Amino acid sequence: MIDIVPFLEKVLSVSGLSNHETPAREIIAEAWKPLCDEMQVSRLGSLHALRRGSGPEPRPRLLMMAHMDAIGLMVTGIKDGFLRFTQVGGVDPRILPGQMVTVHGREDLPAMVVQPPVRLLPPGFAAKPVSMEHLLIDTGLLPADVERLVRVGDLVSFAQPPVQLGKSALSGHTLDNRASVAAVTVCLDELQKRKHVWDVWAVASVSEEETLGGAFTSAFDLRPDLAIIIDVTFAKGPGANEFNTYPLGKGVALGWGPNVHPALHNSFKDLAETLEIPIHMDVMPRMSGTDAMGVQVTAEGIPCMVLGIPLRYMHTPVETVSIKDILRTGRLMAEFITRAEADFVEKITWDK
């Protein structure tokens, strides 16, 4: 199986905040190009890659979607050479003090988020978490250079390089959701060696963290017969041992709930059991918190499956995943695609 770590390290080393995904898209496109027959960029910036199936036309279409956008920050003001900022996507301000970031000004500037000394904060912040409006970004440059190079509205991305924790685990920012983009890459690579009847559209979508804009529009554009949405889910770890958390490195989480077509869930469950790929039941009683929320309700409606890669410390720059879970997710999708017959969608029914 493909060594996915070099791809991951590369795609984690570039920015790509919601609706500004170009740097990430370019690296993903480079990896997917040899693995697909055709490639497009959607009107909103999602990457669409087609692997044609072997069945007679018109062939059924399967969509494999993983969002590529990252959470981050945006400059709201400049004061004495320091930057004030807000968030893009859901950022917990408590993880920010001392984080390395890149300010995407007129040029990329290495910088860090800093917590001002207590005397420079409003009363009450001696021990409490400092709210985002009072944190600052320091570029280390002289104030005049900051004024010249940085403007309000400039993006700020996390800059901590990814780090391997032994051979089996990888830690870094934006593994939500580039771990899933890597799983799609694994699947495309697996499909090289296999025959499949269906047309397969792999999509790296934009703006999941903010608007689901990529999910709605790519699903409409490609109008698949069914969709697999890949995103990260909660791994067990410090502070996360609730019933709906899954052990790291111990299998793929299969989504179950109103965003997921139950027959599709069952097909994946049966397949995983046949292949002896370990799985967890990821219960999503109301919504999945993934692109499936957009894809499912596009046009006349699309049956969706949600696959989850367990991840620790979600929405911090030290999100941690197991490489094995990424490979498993890719392989499970490839096996599903290989086995899907032309009339699969007609066969899945609501009421048996």
Place this chain on the structure above:
Amino acid sequence: MNTNATPTPAPVIGAEQLELLEKLCNACAVSGDEGEVRAIITEQLKDAADEMRTDALGNLLVTKRGKGENRVRVMIAAHMDEVGFMIMEDNEGGIFRFDTVGGLDVRQLVGKPVLVGKEHLPGVIGAKPIHFCKREELEQTIPLETLKIDVGPDNAGKVKVGDRATFATRFTRIGPSLRAKALDNRFGVATLIELVKHAPDNVDLLAAFTVQEEVGLRGARVSGFSLDPDLAIAVDSTPANDLPAWDDSENISYNTRLGFGPAIYVMDSSTIADPRLVKFLAATAEANGIPYQFRQPGGGGTDAGAIHRQRAGIPSISVSVPGRYAHSAAGLARIEDWENTLRLLQAALSQLTPAVLQR
């Protein structure tokens, strides 16, 4: 002026000095475990030193003797240790409970990569995901006991209770600035290495690379006793709190400011600097056209706090390189401030005579 003084080439901050500082900052030396830094210094000074020994606590004491009469025995102390962590409990699967060593703000820890143990195993400090936090929890600081160091399942067996860990931040040069962990006090260590290499002949330079400053000035206390100098200077790094205030009012509590030169201490919470030395250092800076600032009198402390009360009393002062965000994942300082600190101390050493201490 001591007529025996011979001109000594003044040290400068060039590529070699920055490379040494980088090596020192990237080394891991949490209080009580200063061996990595001690090894770098030993390698650097083995040829320049007249005497070098490691004492009972781990202080590295280096003597560089001058020539001629009336040499002042001057002790310069720079602490080798940094704040960090100690592994407290194995929670299985590569996850470990830890405690802090030295003054760390628990709000600065979460979401940071760390290096654990002698092998510098990579790890991360994780915490409960935001998605599982109740609203009232988000208003509270994440308590230390719920933070964990995670080295991943593969390396679970390579970490032991008692191992030290530090932030993993790597040294970076950004424009006029440096960003690194442990600038407090590798600035002092690197400065003192240069001073030993370029020590003038009018002094006996007693260089003390001290241990355990961050947990109570322990190394300084015993090295002050054993070196028994005429006077002492602690070289450290002090906070520059020169950030804008939240309401844009004037910041009057900046402690020191980047770009304003070495910070000369008048008073902190551990020492009232010897006024003769304050006067001497300020006059030396002015005579040599070196910018300097007085550190705003107030809290904090340096090795001088332990040294000045040693034996029958040792006239002491501190000089610091100003640096922002000490005791966090990364500090930020200006290269020019370091260079001016080195210039000031070099000038002070070469102009030091017994007359400085006359009342």
